Amino acid sequence: MSENDTSPTAALAGRAAEILRQRAESLAQVDLEQSAVETIGLLLFRLAEEWYAVRIDGVREIYNDFEVTRIPRLPSHVLGVINVRGEIISVINVAALMRVASDQDHSGVREPNGIIVSSEPFVSTLVVDEIGDIIDVPRDSLEPPLSTLDKNQADFVSASVYTQERLVGIINLEKVLEPVGEPV
Numbered sequence: 001m002s003e004n005d006t007s008p009t010a011a012l013a014g015r016a017a018e019i020l021r022q023r024a025e026s027l028a029q030v031d032l033e034q035s036a037v038e039t040i041g042l043l044l045f046r047l048a049e050e051w052y053a054v055r056i057d058g059v060r061e062i063y064n065d066f067e068v069t070r071i072p073r074l075p076s077h078v079l080g081v082i083n084v085r086g087e088i089i090s091v092i093n094v095a096a097l098m099r100v101a102s103d104q105d106h107s108g109v110r111e112p113n114g115i116i117v118s119s120e121p122f123v124s125t126l127v128v129d130e131i132g133d134i135i136d137v138p139r140d141s142l143e144p145p146l147s148t149l150d151k152n153q154a155d156f157v158s159a160s161v162y163t164q165e166r167l168v169g170i171i172n173l174e175k176v177l178e179p180v181g182e183p184v
Helices: 008-035 094-098
Strands: 039-047 050-055 059-067 078-084 087-093 110-119 122-127 130-138 157-163 166-171
Touching: 039 094, 039 110, 039 166, 059 078, 059 122, 078 110, 087 094, 087 110, 094 122, 110 130, 130 157
Parallel strands: 050 166, 087 122
Antiparallel strands: 039 050, 039 130, 059 110, 078 087, 110 122, 157 166
């Protein structure tokens, strides 16, 4: 076949090559548009009937069915400490801290669901009722916390997002992990 070949086969091959080139350009543009949307990763968790999330960059690990060592004279929302591979980590009942309902009775020693979080230099375990999915949401979909939140909740919720057909409050880890009491 020569360059000057005008047979129907050559014309068809040329047209197919042009269609494939246009399609490749179109797909490349879609990828660029999708990657331009900045997202943040969230780990969802439930407290009673309400859903909350922590930013995934603040999560160290999920820790299930652990035994808490109680320490006397701590605030009621600090359940005690756990030993995670030689590191002593405090355990926070986030529902009690925010004064919201919880499915769990935290009077025992065993706690079933924990999320180990960190915000330098502090590390703690948040006890939750259920650990959900890890999701990515567009950064521009974050909204201020609801104005109807109780003052106790509003202090600990930095934003909200509507995802998976539910409203999710995003926990402010810096506030949750603030030291208890006055600095020494």
